[in-house]
Amino acid sequence: MAEETLAKPFADVSGAAVDITPLVWIITIAITIAFFVFEFYAHVRKPHEPSIGESARWSAFYIALALLFGVGIGLVSGWDYGGEYFAGYLTEKALSVDNLFVFLLVMTAFAVPKMYQQKVLMIGIVIALVMRGAFIAVGAALIANFSWVFYLFGALLLVLAYRQAFADHGGDPTDNRLMRFARRHLPLSDEYDGDRLFTVRGGRRLVTPMLLTIIAIGFVDLVFAVDSIPAIYGLTEEAYIVFTANAFALMGLRQLYFLIGGLLERMVYLGQGLAVILAFIGVKLLIHALHVNELPFINGGEPVKWLPEIPIWFSLLFIAATITVATVASLAKTRRDRARALERTQR
Template sequence: MQVTPLVWTITLAVTILFFVYEFFAHVRKPHEPSIGESARWSAFYIGLALLFGVGIGMSSGWTFGGEYFAGYLTEKALSVDNLFVFLIVMSGFAVPRKYQQKVLMVGIIIALILRGGFIAIGATLIENFSWVFYIFGALLLFLAYRQAFGGHDANPAEGRFMKLVRRVLPVTPDYHRDRLTVKQDGKRYVTPMLLTIIAIGFVDLVFAVDSIPAIYGLTSEAYIVFTANAFALMGLRQLFFLIGGLLERLVYLAQGLAVILAFIGVKLVFHALHVNELSFINGGRPLLWVPEIPIWFSLLFIGATILGATVASLAKTRGGGPGTRGDDVPAGEDTDSTAKARQ
């Protein structure tokens, strides 16, 4: 796939412009989006992502188009799981509903920047060291196990990292609108809003480690990796408010993602064996008899797994009741600007 520097420049510029527009049009003035507003913008961004994939297929071939769609589906599913952890963080810090847009926006921008850095590093490693596929495959298998059995029991707002941050930074007990710092009695304090953003950034770093090896297991094209990630993150803020209640019902999402990560991990190991250059494996020669999993199968497998996890989750939690994923996580109750954050 040939991507010129001009195409890269235009893509990056348009991506930045979308987020700038999002901030000034929707986030700058604190408010809680309506269901209608969230639905319209979610549909717009998902439709735009699908049209972009069709454009890649028509211009560069449907092999690349299939890689984009498989990557987009995987990244979107991981992003929804990311949203659930965002919900835990914002509930842990008791972020008022009207300020949650700002936290989400900052979190999404941090996620895109971190993933962009990991994409560049991953592309360099893959181009120069074929054995990195072994490492990526092993990492994904480990992450799949952690995803399946680790759960989201721990609250990042109360973890060791945030406890260390609280010891280092003087924190006010109350929110001061959406300000990050405030001056009281001649001394500068940080607000719980800044702590929330720091916690979100830490969560983004963890999820970037999950997502980039996963999509590099589906495509080696850095342009597809970046655009699939960018489109998966676009509209994520609106999706949070659109599926707020539904998000807590996706009790099998973690298991579904674990299956996807394990599948891609196996796919990466197969590919590593197929292009093997390590001297202690088959004398440094590729194992050509090892099958390469085609992209069409990957796309079908990922789509079926996401659909199956969603249907099973909704069936499990039908009628709401005990057992939903968010039983212990309030969906962000309304609080005023002086709401107490957990200390």
């Protein structure tokens, strides 16, 4: 059943079905892996801190590639699906930027040298893609077999929206049960040994802070996968769109980290903007759940048809507008705060 769901057909503009066959899935996954292998050998294998120019060029390349892919979906399968892809891509990209902020906190806490941060980011992004891929398959199977899962996803997103709105990004993401367990049970070295995960000191094999950093980032990836997959399933039920939107959102994330590293700390309202988006998608999911309702204790097990479905074009505009408002408001606030601080120092 999961394979049937993953191969769910698109409808093209003429109304014909276009199957996402296992071969298409294999080619898509192979190309995705090839991009990450290229990233490793072309940029990450030799430790260095990327320049702004290098980061800007590759960020623009991956964003352009993602946009072209979305246009291709629209032309081949219809603009309803194209709109779903773009809405999903925007949402996942925004969540990925929030993910980058926590990555920054983790690497600052572990004092990872800048020349080795590329490797940590690359491993973290690959872990994120693997985890999201697993959640996509599980989500597709659940949706195919249990219509009530939309209620679960919708409620989960409302809870996550509340937590996101009041999240304390200033907290220490390296101080949790997993990290405390690792510190207690692993033989640790206090010093880095290049970008190695293990080192030998006094004849003992020790774990370097690099491995602890990767463990912490893996845990962060798990938390963000729980946020992102229900969110995008609120915009599309097509597993192929869910996967490709996530893959393109993660591609170029390493370069984006170095490009907007200083800007991340100025995005003070990003969390609130994401909370609004998650809450909006949560409500959209609950409305859809009522439209396909089969639970006997809700409306006698019959669908609730009088509620209006939220069209994908409205979702796309709402998500884009929310991200824009959050970004502009964040930059305006930090600019005002800096101006006030400068005035105080000049008095």
